[in-house]
Amino acid sequence: MARNKILAAIFILFLIPIFSYAQNPDELTRTGISPDSSFYFFERFGEWARMNFFTFNKEAKTRLKIQYAEKRLAEFEKISAKKNVSLATINK
Numbered sequence: 437m438a439r440n441k442i443l444a445a446i447f448i449l450f451l452i453p454i455f456s457y458a459q460n461p462d463e464l465t466r467t468g469i470s471p472d473s474s475f476y477f478f479e480r481f482g483e484w485a486r487m488n489f490f491t492f493n494k495e496a497k498t499r500l501k502i503q504y505a506e507k508r509l510a511e512f513e514k515i516s517a518k519k520n521v522s523l524a525t526i527n528k
Contacts, residue, residue, distance in 0.1 A: 471511055 469479045483504055491497050515521075 468507070470515060472515060 469476050483500075487497060487500055491500060
């Protein structure tokens with residue numbers, strides 16, 4: 437009985453990042469958890485699970501990949517602004 441409760445809790449924990457909310461295309465992409473967080477792997481795992489288990493249409497997978505790429509770019513911009521790093525210094 438306790439084992440079932442633990443398994444249910446773990447299952448629910450991993451499903452939380454999978455759900456997404458409708459976004460207004462005019463507003464900037466929200467970054468969510470930043471890559472420097474120790475819980476960032478939960479976000480990446482949720483994206484992977486959404487892509488591989490819950491998305492079956494090829495076009496929908498492509499749209500998700502574009503959304504994730506925009507999100508990674510926003511995360512990069514947020515972290516680079518915090519650490520005062522620009523793309524020009526990375527390319528050198």
